[in-house]
Amino acid sequence: MDAPDPSTSSYYVSDDFYAALVEDFSGWQTPERAITDSALRDSCARFLAEEARLLDTDRLDDWLGLFARECIYWVPGTRDGDPRREIAIAFDDRRRLEDRIFRLQTGEAWSQRPGSRTTRMVSNIEPFSTPDPEIVMVRSNFLTVEFRAGETRSWAGWAGHRLRDMTTHWKILVKQVNLIDYDQNLRNPSIVL
């Protein structure tokens, strides 16, 4: 039997999946795991720059294409929390991420009408190895400047990307976005971070 289509059903977000997710995102930024290979570091940096460029140029469908079929976009509302027991600022599986993009593209999402213009700075890119040789975790800092409806403001924090090496390209398994002000009241958090 073919695996269920994660765009139309959500079987992969299971107990085991949550447990692995929490484990994968705990204590991964260790000196022993730091990747020093410059070609690999460069590849990660180019990938993150491409991702930022797609978001800054409103190519949301292409941005979705960077994700693995079974993926998570996660903006935690706590530090080191467990999404099974806590509300997140965003916790999207494949289908909900497509929902998010669909909604923004309806033209009737008033929080994005007019839409935001963004410029994303991504830096301090540090890849780390995982027990799976095909998977790397990448920490990067971001500063996203957003202009919308006459006002300019910024979002800052660090992202953790869990990437699968597809030989010729990367696929995002999980993008975790950690805002510095994750525990504060946020004004119109409707852009993709």
Add this chain to the structure above:
Amino acid sequence: MTGLRSIDGTASGPAWDYDKLVFEDRVHRVLYTDPRIFDEEMTRIFGAVWVYLGHESQIPAPNDFVATRMGRRPLILVRDSEGVLRALYNRCTHRGSTVCREARGSAKSFQCGYHGWTFLNTGKLNGVPWPDGYADNFDDEKFNLAQVPRVESYRGFVFGTLNLDAPPLIDYLGGVAGPLDEWLDRHPGGKVVLCEANRLKFKGNWKLLYDNSADGYHVVFSHRSLLAMENRFDEDGDKGMAFYKSNPDNAPMYVRYFGNGHHFKDKRPNVEDRPGALWEIEGPHPGMEHFEASLRQRLGDKADRALDLASSEPVNINVFPNLHILGNHIQVSTPVSVDETDTTWYGTAVVDEDGDLEGTVDAINALRMRTQESFPNFGEVDDLVNFEQIQVGFQAEEDEWVYMHRGLGIPDRFQVDDDGVITGPPTDEVFMREHMREWKRLMTAEPRIAIARAV
């Protein structure tokens, strides 16, 4: 409680003649734009009625505390060493600095970072550095932290008021306690615990949110993108809030006004009254197919009830001025300034102390967290931008009036029962007219405002 001290803050009288600003069908824009009116609201409303301060599950054990606000007043809601709920002013009695700068925690005492004055979590001054430099007797209660003189809990919801003449909390809640009870009683043990929150804010007056809270008229317009999203795979198009489509007034839901500014939009009549009916109208959520299959396998016939616990309860229960129970959320709105408001959507989790759910409570909550993230992410953001755009529109000074007259003057449009409870169609603005009538009454009343100092 001893040590009550009356405050003279309302002695100057109203800033405006509210008879010229509040009419049955409309109110003046300055209600939402004038900082003087806002300042008065902080005393005459956020000081004078029972204001929601927090939930007991945030401070379950003695010495637990959580920072909160009553209007603009910074407070520490504590369960003191004896287990007594107190709302302490987070303001050192010496120079005025806050004595607690943590959002939550556990502490038997609070020490001011400025000169080291220390207070027990009862509010009593415990000591000052080098007291021999003072001629005072520090047993004088004036050196204890101020605190809200009346703090009461209703089934875990903690409220406080400075108004010595306010009725008991249960009387203030009145009829709105009914839907609140029903909302709680659908959960095992009749209770929930708070978990983390979607924290939002907007540049607009706090009343814009309160006006919206029972508004069934805006839904298909403000939330058009969410309705489209929820139903993009559904052939019948009946997921989520689809019962608002076409004319919501033809649906069996209703809006009800209870008095004291409280109202209730009850969408439950739109949904069949049987286990599983709520779950059937849920839009897509992460993990829903996995957890549904798993719960059905584990619970058999009882799975529908478990899945309903993960589903959004179709109610909007609005307790004036700052508490909203909607879906499974406890939403709290906190005014910051005349044109800035925080609104925090606390999630709630199911607890199963008696084992009714046969070990599935964690799975139910894993699902329930995801159902609760939907509306703040894909609905509320659009409302808040619409509120901000109202605040922009209000800058047109000569265009003075804001209307809330939908339903007014149409015979038999709503019913009033013997207790004065008003029931009408879901798009009717009668609830808005009534809470504005109450607002005007409060803004022209003379509450007996006081603070207490623990002994």
